[in-house]
Amino acid sequence: MGFQPLRSRSRDLSVWFATRPEVFVSERSPRKTVFWLASAVAAGLVALLVYLNPTATVELLGGRVRSGQAVAGAFVLPPLAFVACIVLTFLVARRWRVRGGGVLKNPVILGVRAGFPLENVLTALEVGSARRGPAIEGLAAARLANGDDRLLTIWSSERDHVMVIAILRVDGNAVWIDSEPVMLAPDSYFDAEAYDREARRLRDH
Known part of the structure; x- marks a missing residue:
């Protein structure tokens, strides 16, 4: 065949x-696994800080009215980045x-x-x-x-x-x-x- x-x-x-x-x-690549897990931890910490301090985050970005898109991004992107890093840990962090x-x-x-x-x-x-x-x-x-x-x-x-x-x-x-x-x-x-x-x-x- x-x-x-x-x-x-x-x-x-x-x-x-x-x-x-x-x-x-x-097999899993130790170097890539550490990189993506570290990235996931960093994204997770940012998400945690944002959600534990919503008022401070809004004020830091200039207020809800003036910086609506930035505020939305601050609340949405960190958890998305966290999930993406976890997925990449399993899909990309491999070698032959x-x-x-x-x-x-x-x-x-x-x-x-x-x-x-x-x-x-x-x-x-x-x-x-x-x-x-x-x-x-x-x-x-x-x-x-x-x-x-x-x-x-x-x-x-x-x-x-x-x-x-x-x-x-x-x-x-x-x-x-x-x-x-x-x-x-x-x-x-x-x-x-x-x-x-x-x-x-x-x-x-």
């Missing part, structure tokens, strides 16, 4: 990682890890305009460990063709020498993975972040 296109709302490979539970596992191994990072993500042959860059990256030059030149060319029609994304774990390269298609608020992401063999692993730094320098010259 061939690859079935996957639809996502985020510009990452989460929906594809989820189809490979034998290789990848999702190689099962039994290291955390996956996303060192490269770039967008290109319609018509750019991104598949050629993908082909060069597949042999990037053996042929460094063409891979860097391909990344530089892609950065020169800056746009938002399709995305090239690379996910990797240096600890495990795991690298996944994929092309994503942007369709409004949706993102599609139309073809199977490429997972390189361990001996084909390379430092994608270093390659991308060189590509940026090449682009700027």
Whole structure:
């Protein structure tokens, strides 16, 4: 059975990682969890202060008549921000890890305009460990063709020498993975972040 296109709302490979539970596992990111929980606490404290001191809040904002919208915002926005932060704690504060191994990072993500042959860059990256030059030149060319029609994304774990390269298609608020992401063999692993730094320098010259 061939690859079935996957639809996502985020510009990452989460929906594809989820189809490979034998290789990848999702977990909560401590750093992101702390950030969103701290934001929720801050929003909650602001909401509490506003609701415990309504008169002082109105006076601080210049009175109910003169600053009606500001007053309304002061009473409505903090609780909404609190709820949003709690939701984001559970939905966004997650990361992917190689099962039994290291955390996956996303060192490269770039967008290109319609018509750019991104598949050629993908082909060069597949042999990037053996042929460094063409891979860097391909990344530089892609950065020169800056746009938002399709995305090239690379996910990797240096600890495990795991690298996944994929092309994503942007369709409004949706993102599609139309073809199977490429997972390189361990001996084909390379430092994608270093390659991308060189590509940026090449682009700027």
